[in-house]
Amino acid sequence: MNILTTVTGILSLSTAVSALSLRPRSITPPAGCPIPTWEVTTFNWYNGSHSLDCIHNEADINAKGCLCGTNWCAPDQATCNGSWVNVCYTGMPNYQPWGYGPPETLQIDFADGLSCADQYIGYRVHDIGNGESNCGYADRGLGRIVSFYGSSNSATSTGLMDYVLGDGHALTCANGSQITYSGSTDFQLTCQHDVYFNATCTAEPFEIPVLNYEWVS
Numbered sequence: 558m559n560i561l562t563t564v565t566g567i568l569s570l571s572t573a574v575s576a577l578s579l580r581p582r583s584i585t586p587p588a589g590c591p592i593p594t595w596e597v598t599t600f601n602w603y604n605g606s607h608s609l610d611c612i613h614n615e616a617d618i619n620a621k622g623c624l625c626g627t628n629w630c631a632p633d634q635a636t637c638n639g640s641w642v643n644v645c646y647t648g649m650p651n652y653q654p655w656g657y658g659p660p661e662t663l664q665i666d667f668a669d670g671l672s673c674a675d676q677y678i679g680y681r682v683h684d685i686g687n688g689e690s691n692c693g694y695a696d697r698g699l700g701r702i703v704s705f706y707g708s709s710n711s712a713t714s715t716g717l718m719d720y721v722l723g724d725g726h727a728l729t730c731a732n733g734s735q736i737t738y739s740g741s742t743d744f745q746l747t748c749q750h751d752v753y754f755n756a757t758c759t760a761e762p763f764e765i766p767v768l769n770y771e772w773v774s
């Protein structure tokens with residue numbers, strides 16, 4: 558009876574923390590090697606129902622607009638007194654042409670200062686919600702990649718985040734060998750939709766466990 562009560566108590570306690578405790582834990586690194594901690598402190602994704610989509614939406618990809626100065630004017634070729642251009646071209650002053658809502662954005666910040674931010678900018682296209690995010694040029698050169706997979710279409714869903722520490726960010730073990738790591742986790746994504754179905758998605762802070770290591774040759 559006492560034992561059963563105790564077991565039940567432990568079970569209900571573990572249910573309360575299951576969301577966290579069921580996540581895989583980071584591996585134990587090889588002896589003498591440091592291991593990073595990847596804690597996402599901020600996750601913010603805005604996906605408007607009428608954000609310009611130069612990746613998936615054929616109509617948007619083919620759309621032309623009237624660029625007058627740094628703004629967009631009425632998309633009427635006959636009255637356009639600026640330049641009649643493809644709205645998805647590289648180097649546009651903004652990617653909210655006439656008739657479109659605010660552009661899609663993604664922001665992922667880590668406790669160690671790494672900051673990944675995406676927005677359609679014409680030359681470097683990140684397909685938000687479908688892989689790699691932009692953590693900066695220096696970072697890309699060194700091969701550190703943070704990828705996010707998820708959908709903004711439900712109030713709650715499961716997102717996936719992968720982290721690869723590139724060779725350029727290799728850590729040095731006590732014996733001088735160099736090591737890199739990668740990890741991955743599911744996390745709960747919460748999206749709020751306004752009356753136009755613009756989605757603003759956030760997540761509580763979470764950790765991406767380190768699941769693999771690799772020696773740098």
Ligand SMILES: *[C@@H]1O[C@H](CO)[C@@H](O)[C@H](O)[C@H]1NC(C)=O
Pocket residue numbers: 587588589730732733734
């Ligand atoms: C350093 O230690 C690791 C294991 O901890 C081992 O795999 C690696 O070969 C060692 N490197 C050198 C240069 O001895």
Ligand SMILES: *[C@@H]1O[C@H](CO)[C@@H](O)[C@H](O)[C@H]1NC(C)=O
Pocket residue numbers: 625630638639
């Ligand atoms: C072009 O036309 C728009 C509206 O038709 C006007 O607001 C803008 O000032 C014009 N720009 C120039 C350079 O004439």
Ligand SMILES: *[C@@H]1O[C@H](CO)[C@@H](O)[C@H](O)[C@H]1NC(C)=O
Pocket residue numbers: 605606607608657658659751753755
């Ligand atoms: C929501 O979407 C509408 C329609 O595209 C747009 O006009 C509006 O600016 C958006 N609101 C926000 C807060 O992004």
Ligand SMILES: *[C@@H]1O[C@H](CO)[C@@H](O)[C@H](O)[C@H]1NC(C)=O
Pocket residue numbers: 604605606607685686687707708709710754
């Ligand atoms: C972004 O929003 C659009 C419009 O609501 C939707 O069709 C699309 O699936 C969303 N993208 C993702 C990755 O969820």
